[in-house]
Amino acid sequence: MQKLKQIMGLIERLDTQVQDQMEQHLNHLTKPMGSLGLLESVAIKIAGMTGNPMPEIDPAVVVVMAADHGVATEGVSAFPSEVTQQMVGNFISGGAAINVLSRASHASVEVVDIGVNGLLQLPGLVNRKVRFGTDNMVQGPAMTREEAISAIEIGIEIAEAAIEKGAKLLALGEMGIGNTTASSAMFSVLGQIPIEQVVGYGTGLDDQGKNKKIQVIQRSIEVNQPNPEDPIDVLHKVGGLEIAGLVGIVLKAAAARIPVVVDGFITAVAALTAVRIAPACRYYLIASHQSVEPGHVLVNQLLGLEPLLNLNLRLGEGSGAAVALPLIRSVIRIAHEMATFEKAGVSGALENS
Template sequence: MSEGTLETIIAAIGPLNESAVEAAEQHLNSLTKPPGSLGKLEEIARQIAGITGEISADLSKRAVIVMAGDHGVCEEGVSAFPAEVTPQMVLNFLAGGAAVNVLARGAGAEVFCVDIGVNADLSHEGLIQCKVRKGTANMTREAAMTREEAVAAIAAGAAIVKDLASKGYRMFATGEMGIGNTTASAALCAVLAEMRVQDAVGLGTGINEERRQHKIDVVERAIALHSPDRRDPIDALAKVGGLEIAGLVGVILGAAAERCPVVVDGFISSAAALVASALSPQSAAFMLGSHLSHEQGHRQLLDVIGLSPIIHLDMRLGEGTGAVLCFPIIDAALRIMREMATFESAGISRG
C-alpha cells in the first residue's frame, strides 16, 4: 500500500455522530437513576452511540487481533525472555492456550493471530499470514524497518479489520506478541509523546533495575542514531518501532474508518494508539482505553492520547488481555441502554 492509500483510510475517519450522542444522553437521563450515577458506564454508552450512530448497538460479534512480530533490538539484551518465545507463543495462541484465549472465550470474543513479522517460518491453518519481513533490524545499528515496510504493516492491519467488518464484526481489541516490544514502544513514547526516556522505559517482561538502566541506554542510543522526526509518525515508527505495533496502528485506523469501537490494550497497544492518533487525531474518539498497565510510563502515555482506562488490575501481560476484560463492562453499558426502565415506564417520580 502506498502512503496515498493510507491517506484514503485516514480521510474515511469522520467525527462522532453528535446527534446519536445527544440521543444517548437523553435516554440515560430518562432512566430510573440519578443523572450520571452510573459513571463510566454512561460515558461508554455515549461514546458507543457516537461511534456507531445507534444508542444501543449490537456489538456481540467481536474480535481480538493479536499482531506478532520480532525485534532485532533483542540482540542488546533488553528482555528477560529470549526472542524464540515469540514464535512459540504464536503457536500457543493458535492452540487456544494463552491467557488472551482463555479470557476471550469468557467474553464471547474470537482471537485472530497475525504473523506480521515473526522471525520464523510458521504454518498453521488458523494463522493469518501477513509477514512484511522476518523481524525488525536492531535499531541501535540501523532503522528498525524501511518507511515502505512500516506503511505495508499498517495496511495489513487495516485490511484485516475491513475484512472482518464485512463479515459482521463490530468491535475490536488490540493484542500483540513480540519479545522486545516494550523497548520499541518506549522509544516511540519518547519521540512522539516527548516523554523522558527514563520515564518511558519500564521493567517489561520482568527485568531488574540494572537491566532497565541498560534498556534506557539502548533507547537513547537508537534515538540519537536516527533522530526520528516527531512531526512524522511514520518516520518514527519505521526507525524505532515494531512491525506488530505498525500492524496495530492499521487495526485502530481501520476500525475508526469502519465506525467500529476499538478497545486498546496495554503499553504496547497504546504506543500504536499514539501513532494512530498522531496520523489521525479523530481516530482517538473511536478508542476505548482498557486498563492501566503496571508498565512504567503507561499512565502518561494514555494522558497524551486522551484515553481514560476502564480498569486497573496491575496487569502487564499484553496479548490483548486487558482489552478483553473490558468487553463485559462495555456489554453492561449497552445492556443498561436496552433494558433499564425509564421513570415514565416504571411510573416513578423524578427527583
C-alpha cells in the same frame, strides 16, 4: 500508500446528535442521573462512534499482531526471542491468557503473523508477514519506511476483513519479544518525554535490565534521529511490525465507525501513532485499563483516555482489553434493556432536590 491515504480521508468526528440521544435515554432510566459514572460516558461515546443511538458491540474480535524485534539481541527482555514463535503457537492452540480471557468475555481471537522471525504454518494463523522481524534499531532503522507503510496497510486489510465478517468492536493485542523497548522509544520521541520517565520493567526485568533497556533506547534514538513530527518516520526507525499493523487496525476501525478497545502500553503507542497520522482516530478509542508500565499512564493522558480498570496488569496480548469487554457490554445492555421511569411506573427525582 494509496490505501493509507484513502482511509485517512474517511475518518470523521463523533456524531454529537446521536450522543445527545443516548445521554437523554440514559437519564430517563430507573437510576439517579449519571449514577453509572464512567460506564455511561462509554455508552455515550460508543453511540457517537457508531452513529447509532442504540449501538451493538458484538461480535467483538481481539486482533493479536505478532512480530519479532532485532533489538532483542541487545538483551532488553527477560525472555528469549524464540518465545514470540512459541506464544503464537500457544495462541493458535487456545492455551494463552488472551484465549481464556476472550472465551470468558465472549470475544473471538484472530492471530496475525506480520513479522515473526520464523516460518509458521499453523491452522487458523493469518500469515501476512512483511519480513522476518525488524533489524536491530541500535545499528540503524528497524525497517524501511515502505515496510512500515506496508504493515500499516496490512492492518487496514485485517480490520476490513473482520468488519466484513460482522465485527462490531475490535480490541488490540500484540506479541513480540522486545516490543516494550520499541514502543518506549516511539513514545519518548512522539511525546517528547525523557526516556527515563517512560521505561518500565516490561514482562520481568530487574533494575539492571531496566537500566540497560534505557541505554539501548537512548542509543537507538541517537543513531536514527526519528522526526517527532512524522509518525511514520518514528515507526520505521524505532518501531515494530506488529505496532505498525495495530496502527492500521485503528485507522480502518475509525473509518468504519467501529469502537477500538486499547490494551496496554504497546497498543496505546500504536493508537497514539494512528492519532498522529489521522487526529480524528482519538474519538474511536476506549482505554481498557491502566498497566504498571510508567509510560502507559503518560500515553493515556496524551490520548485523553480514562482507563476503565487498574489491575496492575503487565501481560499484553490484549488481556486487559478482554477483561474490560464485559464492562463495555454491560452498559450497552443497560441502554437496551433497563426500564425507563415511565415504563416501570417509578417516580423520578424531585425537582430542586
